[in-house]
Amino acid sequence: MRILHTSDWHLGRSFHGEGLGDAHARYLDHLVELTRAEKVDAVVVSGDIYDRALPNPRTVELLDDALVRLLDTGSRVVVTSGNHDSATRLGFGSRVMEHSGLHIRAAYEGIARPIAIPGYGSHDTAGHVVALPYLEPSVAAGAFDTESTHRAVLTEAVTRGRTALPDDGLPVVGMAHAFFAGATTSESERDICVGGLGVAPRSVVDAFDYAALGHLHGAQTLSESVRYSGSPVAMSFSEAAHTKGTWLVDVARGSVSAEFIEAPIHRSLAILRGELDNLLADPKLEHAESAWCQVTLTDEIRPAAAMDRVRARFPHTLRLIFDTPRTETQPITYAERLKGRDDVELCCDFLAHVRGGRGPNATERTAIGKAVSAALRRGDEPMADDGSMFSLEDLR
CATH class of the missing domain: 3.60.21.10 (Metallo-dependent phosphatases)
Structure with a gap:
C-alpha cells in the first residue's frame, strides 16, 4: 500500500x-x-x-x-x-x-x-x-x-x-x-x-x-x-x-x-541577532531581506526608531526583541541611588530607563529643566535632599 x-x-x-x-x-x-x-x-x-x-x-x-x-x-x-x-x-x-x-x-x-x-x-x-x-x-x-x-x-x-x-x-x-x-x-x-x-x-x-x-x-x-x-x-x-x-x-x-x-516554501524564516548597525551593514544577511525575520538587538543603548531602521533593510521583520547587555553591580539602597541628585537629573534618569538606556538629548534636557522649574514656581513641593519626599512620586 x-x-x-x-x-x-x-x-x-x-x-x-x-x-x-x-x-x-x-x-x-x-x-x-x-x-x-x-x-x-x-x-x-x-x-x-x-x-x-x-x-x-x-x-x-x-x-x-x-x-x-x-x-x-x-x-x-x-x-x-x-x-x-x-x-x-x-x-x-x-x-x-x-x-x-x-x-x-x-x-x-x-x-x-x-x-x-x-x-x-x-x-x-x-x-x-x-x-x-x-x-x-x-x-x-x-x-x-x-x-x-x-x-x-x-x-x-x-x-x-x-x-x-x-x-x-x-x-x-x-x-x-x-x-x-x-x-x-x-x-x-x-x-x-x-x-x-x-x-x-x-x-x-x-x-x-x-x-x-x-x-x-x-x-x-x-x-x-x-x-x-x-x-x-x-x-x-x-x-x-x-x-x-x-x-x-x-x-x-x-x-x-x-x-x-x-514542501514548497512560501517565505523563509530568519533569526538575526546583534547590534543594529552591524546587522544593517552585514553582506552575509542578504538572504534575510526577503524572509520573515525575528531580530534581537544587543545594543547597549536602545536605538531610536529601531523597527523602522530594521525594516528599511529587512522589510518583513515581524518580531523585534531588545536584549541589552547587563553588567553585574552591587545592589544599592533606594536612598543611596537618589542621594545628591536634583529633580532634573532624576527625570533624565527616568527617561533613560524607560527608553532602554538612551537618555535625553540637549533639547529634551532643556525641556525637562523648564518643566521642573515651572513646577517649583507653582509651589509644588521639591524633593528633599534624601530623595524621600513627594516630588519623586510626582515624577512617577
Whole structure:
C-alpha cells in the first residue's frame, strides 16, 4: 500500500499577524500534484486540520476545494481530528462522505471501523487504516473505562481498532494525534501534557506496520515504521531550521520504505541577532531581506526608531526583541541611588530607563529643566535632599 502521510495543516492560522492562507494554498496545490504523480492509494492527514474549533468560511472553502481535488486524483483520503479541531464539526456528514472515498474519523465510534484501502486504479484491497482521532484522556477514559492518561486511552483504542481488522495478511497503517516519548517539540504546539500524563510510549503503536503520527510540528522519525510528518508550513520562529514536507510511504506487511518530499516554501524564516548597525551593514544577511525575520538587538543603548531602521533593510521583520547587555553591580539602597541628585537629573534618569538606556538629548534636557522649574514656581513641593519626599512620586 502506498500512502502520503501529512498532518497539522492548521488551516486558518496566522504567523505573528501575517495570514498563512497563501502558504497553505500553495502546499495544498503541491499535495494534489504529488498525489496524482505518485498514484498513491491514500492520503492520510493525522489531525489538526483546522487551527481552531470555529474556522472562518474562507478556511472551510480552502479545505473543501483541496479535498475535492485530492479525491479527483483517484486516491482515497483519510482525515482524523486533532486537539485543535472540533470533532463534531469536522465529523459532520462523515458517513455520507465515505461513499466518495473521503473517510473522516473524529468520534470514538469510528475506531472500531478500520478503513479498507483499495489499490490505486483497482477494486482490490491493498491494506487497511486504523484511524484514531485525538483522544482527550479526561473524556476518553470514561468511554473506554481506562485510566485518564494518553498511554491508557491510546492502548485501548489501538486494541479496539486492531481487533476489528480482518485477518487477511494485508498491511495496516495506524493514525494517531499525540505526543510520543522520544519526539522533539516546537514552541507552536499546544501543550497536551500535564504532569507527564500526555506522553505515550512508542510501543503503543508498534503493532502497526506503519504509524502516521500528528501533533508535533517538526518532521521526525522515531523508528522506520513510526514517524511524524510535521506541519507543512512553519508556525513559529522555533521552526526556522525545520524542513517541511510530506512522507511518501510504501507499506508491506512487516516492512516500510519512506521518502520525505519537501514542501514548497512560501517565505523563509530568519533569526538575526546583534547590534543594529552591524546587522544593517552585514553582506552575509542578504538572504534575510526577503524572509520573515525575528531580530534581537544587543545594543547597549536602545536605538531610536529601531523597527523602522530594521525594516528599511529587512522589510518583513515581524518580531523585534531588545536584549541589552547587563553588567553585574552591587545592589544599592533606594536612598543611596537618589542621594545628591536634583529633580532634573532624576527625570533624565527616568527617561533613560524607560527608553532602554538612551537618555535625553540637549533639547529634551532643556525641556525637562523648564518643566521642573515651572513646577517649583507653582509651589509644588521639591524633593528633599534624601530623595524621600513627594516630588519623586510626582515624577512617577
